[in-house]
Amino acid sequence: MNVLFSPTILEEFLKIRFDDLDYTKLRDLADKHKVPSLEENACVAVSNIVSIKKPKQSIEIGSGIGMSTLSILKGYGKTEIICIDGNLERHLIHSEYFKSYTNVSTIQMRGESYLAVDDKFYDFAFIDSVKREYRSLYHKIKPRLNANAVIIFDDILVYGYIACEESETPYKYKNNREEMLNFLNELKDDKDILSMQIIPVSGGLLVLSMS
Numbered sequence: 001m002n003v004l005f006s007p008t009i010l011e012e013f014l015k016i017r018f019d020d021l022d023y024t025k026l027r028d029l030a031d032k033h034k035v036p037s038l039e040e041n042a043c044v045a046v047s048n049i050v051s052i053k054k055p056k057q058s059i060e061i062g063s064g065i066g067m068s069t070l071s072i073l074k075g076y077g078k079t080e081i082i083c084i085d086g087n088l089e090r091h092l093i094h095s096e097y098f099k100s101y102t103n104v105s106t107i108q109m110r111g112e113s114y115l116a117v118d119d120k121f122y123d124f125a126f127i128d129s130v131k132r133e134y135r136s137l138y139h140k141i142k143p144r145l146n147a148n149a150v151i152i153f154d155d156i157l158v159y160g161y162i163a164c165e166e167s168e169t170p171y172k173y174k175n176n177r178e179e180m181l182n183f184l185n186e187l188k189d190d191k192d193i194l195s196m197q198i199i200p201v202s203g204g205l206l207v208l209s210m211s
């Protein structure tokens with residue numbers, strides 16, 4: 001695949017602004033504080049999956065200021081969701097934005113630390129933290145999943161470079177590309193995964209349906 005045609009690059013071309021108004025306030029906050037947040041097309045994909053799944057209990061690791069949280073709630077507004085982010089400023093913005101939602105808990109902590117003390121079981125997980133931690137987070141969250149849970153990892157395509165040769169990959173993406181490929185290869189042999197799909201919106205959503 002040519003990087004010029006990676007989904008990330010095409011995002012501007014493909015952008016269809018569903019329900020844009022609902023996201024405007026958070027998008028403005030993301031711009032103001034210069035923080036990364038889930039792009040519109042990925043938000044719509046997440047909402048669609050959640051609307052089918054209707055998870056009772058959800059967890060997010062790397063919830064940032066809450067764009068992804070909002071997309072999950074748009075999919076199923078009744079889900080009980082725990083939103084974890086290690087960054088204090090983003091956690092405070094998230095807490096303020098969702099303060100009136102009784103089903104949203106916002107926690108400032110590293111995802112791994114939270115999972116080590118957590119005793120809940122989840123129907124849906126959204127992971128959008130540091131990419132090199134995806135593999136270890138997957139192994140930590142797996143024992144905490146209910147039957148038929150769905151996990152989504154964001155930015156799995158590493159700007160399209162996972163489909164390129166190593167020699168074509170800029171130095172700064174080489175490690176991420178290799179780690180992501182190793183992670184994907186490992187998942188292919190995971191007997192607990194019923195289906196695995198990469199949805200090429202934004203940076204790429206990896207969707208795992210668990211047994």
Ligand SMILES: C[S@@+](CC[C@H](N)C(=O)[O-])C[C@H]1O[C@@H](n2cnc3c(N)ncnc32)[C@H](O)[C@@H]1O
Pocket residue numbers: 036037038061062063064065066067068069084085086087090109110111112128129130133
């Ligand atoms: C791409 S941003 C998340 C954007 C967010 N999902 C949204 O749509 O608004 C990644 C976030 O992951 C957080 N993060 C990175 N590693 C983490 C970890 N190990 N545990 C918890 N949060 C982490 C960062 O602080 C950052 O806010």
